[in-house]
Amino acid sequence: xIELQNVRKSYDGGKTFAVSDVSxxxxxxxxxxxxxxxxxxxxxTLKMINRLEQPSSGEIxxxxxxxxxxxxxxxxxxxxxxxxxxxLFPHYTVAENVCTVPELLAWxxxxxxxxxxxxxxxxGLAPAQFADRFPSQLSGGQQQRVGVARALAAQxxxxxxxxxxxxxxxxxxxxxxxxxxxxxxxxxxxxxxxTHDMTEALLMADRIAVMNQGKVLQIGSxxxxxxxxxxxxxxxxxEMPKRRADRLDQILDADSHRAExxx
Amino acid sequence: xxxxxxxxxxTENLAEQLALLPEYFRGHLALTLIAxxxxxxxxxxxxxxxxxxxxxxxPLLTLVSIIQTFPSVAILALVVAMxxxxxxxxxxxxxxxxxxxxxxVRNTVTGLENVxxxxxxxxxxxxxxxxxxxxxxxxxxxxxxxxxxIRTAAVWTVGLATLSTLVGASSFGNYIFTGLQTRNLLxxxxxxxxxxxxxxxxxxxxxGIQWLAANRNTGAQTARYRAVKVxxxxxLTSVLVVSGYSLLPDRKVDLVIGGKGFTEQYIVAGAVEExxxxxxxxxxxxxxxxxxxxxxxxxxxxxxxxxxxxxxxxSNLMNREDNPGREAVMSEVEAYxxxxxxxxxxxxxxxxxxxxxxxxREQAERLGIRSISDLKPFAEGLVAGGDLEFFGRPEWxxxxxxxxxxxxxxxxxxxxxxxxxxxxxxxxxxAAYTTDGRVAEFDLVILEDPLNAIPPYDGFLAxxxxxxxxxxxxxxxxxxxxxxxDEVMRNANRLVDVENRPVTDGVRYIREALTE
Numbered sequence: 001x002i003e004l005q006n007v008r009k010s011y012d013g014g015k016t017f018a019v020s021d022v023s024x025x026x027x028x029x030x031x032x033x034x035x036x037x038x039x040x041x042x043x044x045t046l047k048m049i050n051r052l053e054q055p056s057s058g059e060i061x062x063x064x065x066x067x068x069x070x071x072x073x074x075x076x077x078x079x080x081x082x083x084x085x086x087x088l089f090p091h092y093t094v095a096e097n098v099c100t101v102p103e104l105l106a107w108x109x110x111x112x113x114x115x116x117x118x119x120x121x122x123x124g125l126a127p128a129q130f131a132d133r134f135p136s137q138l139s140g141g142q143q144q145r146v147g148v149a150r151a152l153a154a155q156x157x158x159x160x161x162x163x164x165x166x167x168x169x170x171x172x173x174x175x176x177x178x179x180x181x182x183x184x185x186x187x188x189x190x191x192x193x194x195t196h197d198m199t200e201a202l203l204m205a206d207r208i209a210v211m212n213q214g215k216v217l218q219i220g221s222x223x224x225x226x227x228x229x230x231x232x233x234x235x236x237x238x239e240m241p242k243r244r245a246d247r248l249d250q251i252l253d254a255d256s257h258r259a260e261x262x263x
Numbered sequence: 264x265x266x267x268x269x270x271x272x273x274t275e276n277l278a279e280q281l282a283l284l285p286e287y288f289r290g291h292l293a294l295t296l297i298a299x300x301x302x303x304x305x306x307x308x309x310x311x312x313x314x315x316x317x318x319x320x321x322p323l324l325t326l327v328s329i330i331q332t333f334p335s336v337a338i339l340a341l342v343v344a345m346x347x348x349x350x351x352x353x354x355x356x357x358x359x360x361x362x363x364x365x366x367x368v369r370n371t372v373t374g375l376e377n378v379x380x381x382x383x384x385x386x387x388x389x390x391x392x393x394x395x396x397x398x399x400x401x402x403x404x405x406x407x408x409x410x411x412x413i414r415t416a417a418v419w420t421v422g423l424a425t426l427s428t429l430v431g432a433s434s435f436g437n438y439i440f441t442g443l444q445t446r447n448l449l450x451x452x453x454x455x456x457x458x459x460x461x462x463x464x465x466x467x468x469x470x471g472i473q474w475l476a477a478n479r480n481t482g483a484q485t486a487r488y489r490a491v492k493v494x495x496x497x498x499l500t501s502v503l504v505v506s507g508y509s510l511l512p513d514r515k516v517d518l519v520i521g522g523k524g525f526t527e528q529y530i531v532a533g534a535v536e537e538x539x540x541x542x543x544x545x546x547x548x549x550x551x552x553x554x555x556x557x558x559x560x561x562x563x564x565x566x567x568x569x570x571x572x573x574x575x576x577x578s579n580l581m582n583r584e585d586n587p588g589r590e591a592v593m594s595e596v597e598a599y600x601x602x603x604x605x606x607x608x609x610x611x612x613x614x615x616x617x618x619x620x621x622x623x624r625e626q627a628e629r630l631g632i633r634s635i636s637d638l639k640p641f642a643e644g645l646v647a648g649g650d651l652e653f654f655g656r657p658e659w660x661x662x663x664x665x666x667x668x669x670x671x672x673x674x675x676x677x678x679x680x681x682x683x684x685x686x687x688x689x690x691x692x693x694a695a696y697t698t699d700g701r702v703a704e705f706d707l708v709i710l711e712d713p714l715n716a717i718p719p720y721d722g723f724l725a726x727x728x729x730x731x732x733x734x735x736x737x738x739x740x741x742x743x744x745x746x747x748x749d750e751v752m753r754n755a756n757r758l759v760d761v762e763n764r765p766v767t768d769g770v771r772y773i774r775e776a777l778t779e
Binding site: 136 | 381385386389391400
């Protein structure tokens with residue numbers, strides 16, 4: 001579905017590389033987590049896929065076609081994008097935000113309206129209640145639901161997500177992660193999701209690519225990463241959620257022992 | 264008794280001023296709205312362009328800021344000059360448009376630049392073209408800021424439109440400038456209040472639109488939003504109706520009478536207008552114009568007749584410094600006007616309005632002084648007073664060098680204070696205007712100038728080339744030749760300047776002198 005071949009990106013004419021020699025493939029219907037700390041090149045990699053950035057060298061193929069040879073705007077309209085800061089248009093209603101891409105693609109108005117209703121329901125927002133509201137009248141979680149609905153409105157096969165749930169409170173984040181995962185399975189979406197949260201990546205991704213200093217260190221399923229980290233940095237990243245989970249187990253164990261003694 | 268008369272005068276004066284309101288209101292509103300609309304049409308696209316092109320932005324903003332720093336009167340004068348002396352609405356509108364540009368261009372640029380980066384990125388990311396990003400995202404989001412710029416421009420334009428009077432476009436400025444010159448504070452007040460009201464109304468109206476634009480997302484459903492919307496709609500409709508009326512073309516008149524901005528000019532223009540109307544002409548006045556402006560407008564036939572002085576043409580236009588005597592100056596001026604500008608002297612009225620030395624009658628008689636030559640032996644012991652520019656003008660230099668005269672002290676005053684100073688014996692000699700009503704009021708004598716040190720300032724009716732072809736017009740006005748003496752002019756000026764009577768009283772006084 002997507003293939004990156006030796007992609008490099010330099011912002012200073014070749015002195016340093018924000019992305020260097022990145023190659024990977026994402027299969028149809030797969031959710032790839034792209035993880036690393038700020039400045040590791042994960043967002044640049046994502047932006048090169050829909051040509052928000054131009055690679056300095058290397059090729060990117062979507063459905064076997066080189067993105068370089070496609071009109072950037074047409075390409076973007078066919079790829080869903082969920083933005084880091086949500087990026088809803090504050091002067092558009094929820095419905096107008098969601099319909100933006102189908103309208104850019106000149107769908108017939110009746111199809112646009114119907115699609116808007118369907119995707120709003122898909123992301124758990126009752127159209128009657130939310131369609132005419134403005135983003136400023138929504139909570140952070142509701143806003144990001146609209147962001148997801150907008151990305152899915154034109155029925156893309158491929159969705160790019162840039163730290164989509166980063167700004168949300170933990171409970172809302174967990175809800176949205178689960179719901180999005182089930183939507184992704186249901187629609188068989190191919191997704192590349194940038195995140196710096198390893199727990200999120202482990203819970204949502206089919207495969208995870210760990211990036212550091214512009215390079216992909218390891219790419220594999222959550223189990224592969226947990227059991228066989230190939231690099232000290234990957235090990236360190238994976239240790240954190242593991243230690244937390246262990247600690248949580250200990251607390252729960254201790255509680256149940258105490259409860260037993262009281263009986 | 265006195266109070267009752269005072270109140271009646273006041274009521275009469277107010278009625279006279281209010282009668283002028285529709286005309287000035289029309290003129291002022293039309294100038295403001297036309298300039299504002301043209302300003303928007305030019306400035307918003309410029310601002311959009313500058314926001315997209317960093318290379319354009321800095322020079323453009325600098326340019327519109329520099330325009331703003333030009334004194335407004337200078338811009339008006341320059342525009343008139345660039346249009347080849349054309350006066351009226353066109354130069355006024357051009358100047359107002361130039362002034363309206365800064366706030367609109369600046370706010371357009373700022374508004375577009377301050378649209379949140381993440382929103383613009385999102386627009387790119389979902390596949391909007393640069394043009395779509397501009398029209399669907401950036402401009403709508405910048406709208407409240409752009410409207411705020413238009414609002415600032417509107418208030419400035421209403422204020423500056425008062426200056427249009429100086430280039431012959433009617434506005435509330437007519438009240439202000441006429442009032443200042445003829446000491447009619449009521450007229451100044453009416454004009455200022457009217458302009459302030461117009462500014463406040465436009466400001467609230469555009470402010471309302473700005474509020475609607477800023478709250479269209481969150482407020483659209485509230486009762487308050489709907490109420491404001493209805494109010495704005497009503498306001499806009501009334502402005503549109505009223506401006507439709509303002510933009511109706513002026514009725515065509517036969518003759519246009521011009522004038523500069525001081526009392527004598529208003530009075531003579533008024534008298535000339537009455538005489539012409541009695542001869543059956545329809546007329547219109549364009550008064551309070553700058554010296555240069557009224558001359559140019561007559562040279563290009565926009566104005567048909569106005570009161571000019573031989574010495575003004577002699578020194579300001581012909582750049583002459585010598586003084587061959589009153590008759591010689593007049594005939595050379597006539598030749599110059601005809602040859603260079605196709606204009607003519609239709610009637611030399613008889614009075615001169617020139618700088619002259621004046622003394623208290625009592626002191627002059629005691630010292631036996633009648634002319635500047637007589638004054639010379641006493642001068643070193645006397646204190647002289649002049650207006651703010653007199654002691655730097657060619658007239659004083661010429662006096663000093665011709666008579667080899669100088670005073671113990673030379674003080675400068677505001678004109679009004681200068682007369683008080685001589686009345687209270689703080690100074691002994693002043694540089695007065697020969698036709699100033701206060702010369703009579705304070706019982707001063709004008710000293711003769713036997714050596715012709717000061718160039719003559721014969722008042723005459725300067726007439727455009729086109730008007731000279733109109734026989735009835737020429738006959739009617741040439742009858743005024745020699746009819747207004749120094750004394751008549753001085754007394755008429757005195758009615759207005761000293762006794763605070765309306766200009767119409769001065770006109771009536773002159774008319775009586777004409778029929779004698």
